[in-house]
Amino acid sequence: MKFLVCVKQVVDTSKMEVDPVTGRLKRNNANSILNPLDRNALEAAFALREKVGGSVTVITMGPPQAGAVLKEAVSMGADEVYLATDRAFGGADTLATSYTLAKVIEKLGHFDLIFCGQESIDSNTAQIGPEIAATLGISDVSGATDISFEKEGFITVHRPLRENVEVLDLKLPAVITCTADLNKPRYPSLKGILKKNEVEIHNITSADVDVDPGRIGMKGSPTQVRQVRPIVPPKKENLRIEDKTAEEAADGLFEAMKKLNLM
Secondary structure (H helix, E strand, O other): OEEEEEOOEEEOHHHOOEOOOOOOEOOOHHHEEEOHHHHHHHHHHHHHHHHHOOEEEEEEEOOHHHHHHHHHHHHHOOOEEEEEOOHHHOOOOHHHHHHHHHHHHHHHOOOOEEEEEOOOOOOOOOOHHHHHHHHHOOEEEEEEOEEEOOOOOEEEEEEEEOOEEEEEEEEOOEEEEEOOOOOOOOOOOHHHHHHHOOOOEEEEOHHHOOOOHHHOOOOOOOOOOOOOOOOOOOOOOOOOOOOOOHHHHHHHHHHHHHHOOOO
């Protein structure tokens, strides 16, 4: 079987920096990592490859430095890696990103299963997987906590539904987005670490795929992030009421609560 995993290079939230002039996240190799839930997506593909055979292809979209996460995927066990990189792809929101990725997937050929992390830690939209499926016209399930092959042409997926578990038979080909509860991602192997420095990253530009120029990059993005800012913890102030009568203390407390919009 042919498996494909979509991954993303994201800003490490523990090292997040915001450009004070542009109001955008600073993205560089020093503070960028492989999106954590994409590791679960990779593990899902590797585990199924070990059970039923096949290959695992990994793709990402981004600037040239995004190739770092593809090399990490190779160190974990990926067979082939592709980087969709072009200035024309820049500034894309989830709709333009998913459209671009879907067109790249079509160029690469047929895949039985496409995996994505449920969401990325830098935007938390959880939209890319379902939007890829919609663009390709195939079925999808989000938030998988267990997957298995039960019958030919289908994959069985478990996902939480409030306090219950929903069990679905998903017709192939399909897209599945993965949660942290699905598995425990493997560590890179020594063989993989050596291979990642030799692997060829196949670059794909807008000229290589059949895309509508009006649906990629900023032109194809109906939404834009205007500004990002860190959360500033609220200041804590203590109010002490002492050396007053009970009536004066009550009045003082009442006035303080009004100023804090608690009354």
